[in-house]
Amino acid sequence: MLLIFVSAKLMADLAERIGQPGIVGEILAGVLIGPSVLGWLAPSELLSALSDLGAMFLLFRVGLEVKSSELLKVGGTATLVAFCGVVVPFVMGTGILLAWRAPLNESIFVGASMVATSVGITASVLPAKGLLHEISSKIILAAAVIDDVMGLLVLAVVSSVTHGTVNLLQLSLTALAATAFTVIVAKWGTHAMNHVVPHVERGWRVAESRFVMAMAMLFSLSLLAVYTGVAAIVGAFLAGLALSESTGEREKDLAQGVSELLVPFFLAGIGLHVNLSAFSHASTAILAVVILVAAVISKFIGCGLGALGMGKADALRVGIGMIPRGEVGMVVAQLGLGFGILSQSSYGVVVFMSVATTIVAPPLIKLTFGALAPAGTAAVEEEVFRLE
């Protein structure tokens, strides 16, 4: 644990010094100490549990800073962004693999792995730069949540198609449950919490009762999210959203402590999964680069088109902000590997794409959002953010 935490922070420091976001350093730290370079550490059950918790707290914290009413206001645009951002990468990814003469099932699976954006990565860059209140940030967050629900459906469809059995009823039920859960919590969660939290504060005898309440919400919504089929981190984000109006500074600080501790495990954990030995064949390496470029361009075009109604500058930002695939692509890849549909080399390609999009995006985000925050050093921007 010490090794991960310290190396992630050292690399983050290094990254900041050369003008890159710290997050890139933390992911690269995972690559560095992981199996492919130094081989000091391999992914383990404990590390992945810590990394999941880290992602949950990250999204919870981001949720706390955003008002659900503001997200719902951009709901239409966000849905369009999410939809285009799902279709374009899926078609492009499947097409490339087919052109590469991969089997149809494998091609579809690689396409599916390029669908979902890792909201965690973008979410960890935006607050650090104090940009969470920009309209484009809100679209990105809302679109990433919708995108997660759509990605889930794509994965469900793809899994059943490649297995040869399509159960339409079950697919529609999954879609309904996931959508209902997300919409209900986003729409009425804040209102409900505004009523419940004061009661809890008066009624409970436990110290730090509001924080205890917040943690209970965080865990139960994450669990509920998993049951309805959405990712746990979407549940965590919705929990934060629901509590955003009823939570005080102290609870935010307490949650911030947990997230400061655990987020490096999430970021370095992503890097840990990279295994460069998969690229010993030149053709695999070329495919990896082609897929990476396609993943970047397709999301950028798809989401950018969806957001074009907001004006060119915001469309650019949304397109860039949706690029990182992070842990979501890797989950799909692991599933495909388990089904025996993905070969080891396409698995390596997808993991590489997931990590590389994640490393490429933060500097681009910094660049495109840069004009909005000309305040100079990150420290100053953070101060501004904290004062808001």
Added chain:
Amino acid sequence: MLLIFVSAKLMADLAERIGQPGIVGEILAGVLIGPSVLGWLAPSELLSALSDLGAMFLLFRVGLEVKSSELLKVGGTATLVAFCGVVVPFVMGTGILLAWRAPLNESIFVGASMVATSVGITASVLPAKGLLHEISSKIILAAAVIDDVMGLLVLAVVSSVTHGTVNLLQLSLTALAATAFTVIVAKWGTHAMNHVVPHVERGWRVAESRFVMAMAMLFSLSLLAVYTGVAAIVGAFLAGLALSESTGEREKDLAQGVSELLVPFFLAGIGLHVNLSAFSHASTAILAVVILVAAVISKFIGCGLGALGMGKADALRVGIGMIPRGEVGMVVAQLGLGFGILSQSSYGVVVFMSVATTIVAPPLIKLTFGALAPAGTAAVEEEVFRLE
């Protein structure tokens, strides 16, 4: 995770309502959902990792509130308290088991399991009541740390004796390393950190650099502690101690958040280990009660005697404060079970003793320290504590 966190907090709330410390409720929650009553959860690797982390953060937080110079001032008394508190329980425990006609090796091991105080339990009661700055609290903390080093030596000696091989050189080296580590960090740690922290703050580019620094210290000293043979939580406590003068309110809040989240896992985790089915035989049940009474009385007398120089009232408090054995006794018992020296029934007895002393002590602590803090509700006391 949700289950543990929520049930621990619900039981804590219940305990506070009937006038007991919340910590008792959290441990009982572990017993309740554990294998012996509801059987919803069994100890697992992930839970024990979270519980270890919880204990580390608990002790780290306590360390942050205490000045090492003040601990060193009571060093003499604390050493005497620790020494008497080791000898009396060991002799009494071994004697009782021998009288019960247990084999010599088994008797010695049970005696050894009664030696070490769980500073974690006392440490989690004292700050909640705002009593950390009483002289008796400081003696308890210092004595519990020394006691841990002594307990380690007793365990090392007992293990070698029961294995028939005693390596005096190795034992002395262990003793030396453990003592040297503890004394050096306690004595010069704060001074060193007062110099290092300002440099870190200026030099590092990472956000929340002081918290990052604190976490790095916490993990490295805990790791170092384990290498020198002391418990990880002693290392965590020393890390807190070393940083107590150079750490600001913000870092304390951040660490507080982690500890609020993880400490329930530590407390409920202790309760999870209880297996009441071990007591189906009447003779085992009687032995368990006898050992429990002996564990309470022997620590109370031993440590009380050691602190008699401070006056009767403080001696009483110190005697009570050293009673809980918590996780330390269970570690020894697991070791004995692994060696094949402890039978299943004596293992059950030791675990019962560890948990029961831990549940019995907090109300007694509340009672004996009560006269010092007549401020009424716990909330008010907490407020006072926070303002200090």
